[in-house]
Amino acid sequence: MSHIIIIGSGAAGLMSARMLSEKNHSVTILEARDRIGGRIHKLTEKFSRPVETGAEFIHGDQSLTLALLREANGEAMKVQGNYYTLNKGELEQGDFMDDQWGELTQALNTLTTDTDMASFLDRHFRGDTYQDLRNRVQRFAEGFDTADIHRVSALALREEWSGTDEEHQYHVRDGYSTLMQYLAEKVKKAGGTILLSSPVHEIEWREGHVKVTTDSGRSIEGDNVIVTVPLGVLQKGTIRFTPDLPQHRTAFQAMGFGGVIKFLFEFNEPFWEDHASRKLKNLAFLFSDADIPTWWTQLPDQTPLLTGWFGGPRTFNAHHQTGDLFAKAIASLQYIFKLTPAEIESRIRHWHIADWTQDPFTHGAYGYTTVETSSALALVTKPIQDTLYFAGEAMYEGPSMGTVEAALTSGKEVANKIM
Numbered sequence: 001m002s003h004i005i006i007i008g009s010g011a012a013g014l015m016s017a018r019m020l021s022e023k024n025h026s027v028t029i030l031e032a033r034d035r036i037g038g039r040i041h042k043l044t045e046k047f048s049r050p051v052e053t054g055a056e057f058i059h060g061d062q063s064l065t066l067a068l069l070r071e072a073n074g075e076a077m078k079v080q081g082n083y084y085t086l087n088k089g090e091l092e093q094g095d096f097m098d099d100q101w102g103e104l105t106q107a108l109n110t111l112t113t114d115t116d117m118a119s120f121l122d123r124h125f126r127g128d129t130y131q132d133l134r135n136r137v138q139r140f141a142e143g144f145d146t147a148d149i150h151r152v153s154a155l156a157l158r159e160e161w162s163g164t165d166e167e168h169q170y171h172v173r174d175g176y177s178t179l180m181q182y183l184a185e186k187v188k189k190a191g192g193t194i195l196l197s198s199p200v201h202e203i204e205w206r207e208g209h210v211k212v213t214t215d216s217g218r219s220i221e222g223d224n225v226i227v228t229v230p231l232g233v234l235q236k237g238t239i240r241f242t243p244d245l246p247q248h249r250t251a252f253q254a255m256g257f258g259g260v261i262k263f264l265f266e267f268n269e270p271f272w273e274d275h276a277s278r279k280l281k282n283l284a285f286l287f288s289d290a291d292i293p294t295w296w297t298q299l300p301d302q303t304p305l306l307t308g309w310f311g312g313p314r315t316f317n318a319h320h321q322t323g324d325l326f327a328k329a330i331a332s333l334q335y336i337f338k339l340t341p342a343e344i345e346s347r348i349r350h351w352h353i354a355d356w357t358q359d360p361f362t363h364g365a366y367g368y369t370t371v372e373t374s375s376a377l378a379l380v381t382k383p384i385q386d387t388l389y390f391a392g393e394a395m396y397e398g399p400s401m402g403t404v405e406a407a408l409t410s411g412k413e414v415a416n417k418i419m
């Protein structure tokens with residue numbers, strides 16, 4: 001059986017490692033961080049319950065994730081509570097899918113040739129009447145998809161948004177890390193090796209042979225390599241391929257990889273229920289036009305935690321300092337709840353800001369579909385001389401782009417190709 005080197009111990013790397021090691025392949029995972037899980041990570045210190053700095057929700061009935069969760073004795077809890085929208089100071093219950101959003105859906109349904117979302121809006125929704133709609137489309141594409149509307153595929157958004165259904169969002173009890181620990185145990189039990197703190201900087205390869213070198217100068221040789229590092233890392237060119245893969249480099253740049261900064265604020269009580277000037281009873285999600293626009297609670301879990309979400313190209317624009325980000329978050333909460341900064345700050349018990357754009361092993365958050373993604377994917381998901389394979393959340397074609405489901409599916413597909 002062959003020796004397979006897997007770079008990265010996120011959902012994709014662990015999924016492929018589990019399948020291959022259980023089929024008696026010799027598997028070595030090289031992971032840059034001192035922990036497994038990649039973009040799945042929970043903070044167990046400080047907060048009164050573990051909080052997710054990365055992936056948190058199961059978006060809909062994602063079969064592979066839910067099956068794995070059942071196998072790992074985990075539990076998915078349906079998101080409960082009310083959805084609110086705050087626009088120009090006006091609060092409404094419900095999401096922002098109003099009549100104009102209906103017009104948008106209709107126009108998208110007539111689209112036959114793909115284009116980026118900005119061009120689509122420009123063609124169909126010009127003028128002052130639609131300014132508000134354009135803003136909301138941009139906020140949603142940036143927030144949910146982390147996408148740049150000048151690059152994101154309108155056809156892909158159409159497909160994704162037609163499936164949006166808040167009834168089927170789940171939290172994972174005890175966090176997504178349960179799945180990662182479970183997979184890692186399976187890998188080890190089947191004889192696989194996971195080497196932490198081993199950032200890879202070079203992959204030398206020829207048909208049937210690879211030599212992978214880490215920053216410490218350690219080299220490991222094998223028959224195949226599966227590269228599961230985030231697309232952001234591939235776009236940065238942190239890992240050198242020898243011989244070079246120029247077409248792949250171009251393809252990585254053609255694909256979309258957005259940024260997210262996540263804000264975790266635990267308060268001494270859920271003040272939004274009663275003690276804010278603007279009450280948000282039974283709050284599940286709030287979509288707003290604040291600087292940090294989206295906030296949610298943990299309902300049905302009662303922990304008084306508000307999670308803020310800031311996504312899209314603006315997350316990369318400046319070198320955000322933690323202090324500036326904190327101030328932005330407070331200003332946003334001040335606008336949302338009509339409280340003074342002092343009234344908000346005095347209620348904060350613990351806080352943490354997870355800026356994934358500055359993370360050297362991610363360089364962003366997750367992938368989105370550009371107009372060019374489909375042709376780029378056809379290239380990068382094709383094995384190179386049955387020796388070099390790419391996998392991971394962004395190396396996936398289907399309705400769940402940018403999710404744990406996409407990463408698990410991609411890991412499974414690449415393992416099947418090798419087997």
Ligand SMILES: Cc1cc2nc3c(=O)[nH]c(=O)nc-3n(C[C@H](O)[C@H](O)[C@H](O)COP(=O)(O)OP(=O)(O)OC[C@H]3O[C@@H](n4cnc5c(N)ncnc54)[C@H](O)[C@@H]3O)c2cc1C
Nearest residue numbers: 008010011012032038039055056057200392393403404407
């Ligand atoms: C803030 C945030 C929120 C999210 N929310 C959700 C959500 O609610 N629901 C959902 O389904 N998905 C969510 N996602 C997306 C989800 O986390 C990812 O799609 C998924 O975890 C990616 O798994 P992966 O294995 O492809 O990549 P990763 O988990 O990133 O794994 C890649 C691994 O490669 C390692 N690596 C990088 N460079 C090197 C190197 N040079 N050498 C060795 N190792 C290296 C990394 O350290 C990492 O461990 C979120 C992501 C972010 C950032």
